[in-house]
Each structure stands twice: as C-alpha cells, then as structure tokens.
Amino acid sequence: MHLFDIRTLLLVITLAMICRAAILGYVWQVERQYTPIRYWAAGSTAIAIGALLVGLRGIAPDMLSVWVAQALIIFGWLTLSGGTVLAAEQTPPWRAGIALALVSVAGVAWYLWATPHSGHYPAFVAV
Numbered sequence: 001m002h003l004f005d006i007r008t009l010l011l012v013i014t015l016a017m018i019c020r021a022a023i024l025g026y027v028w029q030v031e032r033q034y035t036p037i038r039y040w041a042a043g044s045t046a047i048a049i050g051a052l053l054v055g056l057r058g059i060a061p062d063m064l065s066v067w068v069a070q071a072l073i074i075f076g077w078l079t080l081s082g083g084t085v086l087a088a089e090q091t092p093p094w095r096a097g098i099a100l101a102l103v104s105v106a107g108v109a110w111y112l113w114a115t116p117h118s119g120h121y122p123a124f125v126a127v
Contacts, residue, residue, distance in 0.1 A: 010055035017048035039083025046076030066108075074104040 021044035028037040050072030057065040078097055085092050 007055055010051060014048060014051045014055055017044060017051055021045040021048050036083040036087040039079050039086065043076040043079030043081075043083065046072045046079060048076075050076060070104075070108045074101060074108075077104075 021041060024037060024041035024044050028034075028041045031037060050069040053060060053065050053069035053072070059065075078101060081097070081100075082092060
C-alpha cells in the first residue's frame with residue numbers, strides 16, 4: 001500500500017515553502033531595515049514557485065516545468081545565500097556564486113541532455 005506518490009510529496013513540500021516565503025515576506029514588511037530578510041523572502045519565493053512547477057510536470061509544458069523551474073530554484077538558492085552573506089556582514093563571494101551557478105547549470109544540462117530518458121517518468125510514480 002502506497003500512502004504518497006511523488007507529486008503529493010512535492011505538493012506538501014511546496015506548501016511548506018510557500019508558508020516560509022509568506023512568513024519571511026511578512027517579517028521583511030515589518031522590519032525593512034534588516035536587508036537580509038528581503039533576500040531570504042525573495043529566494044524562498046523563487047524556490048517555492050520552482051518546486052510547484054516541478055510538481056506540475058506532465059501537466060505543464062516541459063519548458064516551464066523543467067527549464068523555468070530549475071532556473072527559479074538556482075536563483076532562489078543563490079539569493080538565499082546572498083542574504084546569509086549580508087547577515088554575516090561579509091563581502092559577497094562573487095566567484096563562489098558564479099561557480100555555484102555554473103555547476104547548477106551543468107547539472108541541469110547533464111540531466112536534460114546526457115540522460116534524456118530520466119526526464120520522462122510518468123506523472124504519478126508510487127513511492
């Protein structure tokens with residue numbers, strides 16, 4: 001007996017991420033002087049939207065559910081880490097951010113081109 005399938009798990013995770021983004025957005029609205037909150041709210045929102053698009057795979061077009069979703073997730077993580085650097089009052093490690101973005105893009109490219117069969121799983125896969 002399978003309680004959850006992959007899409008249900010993605011939906012639950014997405015709902016948690018949306019709640020986190022909403023809470024961070026509210027905190028940013030209340031405390032605008034603390035700049036890192038803005039980055040954390042924006043990054044959390046981008047990751048939540050990206051996870052939602054991944055969950056819509058098979059329903060939404062592949063361009064939207066793969067390319068746009070991965071771009072939002074990569075952007076979200078870079079934005080979150082930028083907020084963390086600001087909170088630590090350090091200078092941003094631009095080279096590390098660029099390297100992280102390039103590694104992420106290479107990983108997505110590997111997933112899409114080197115292993116194209118990986119992207120064609122059924123919409124509902126039982127866990």
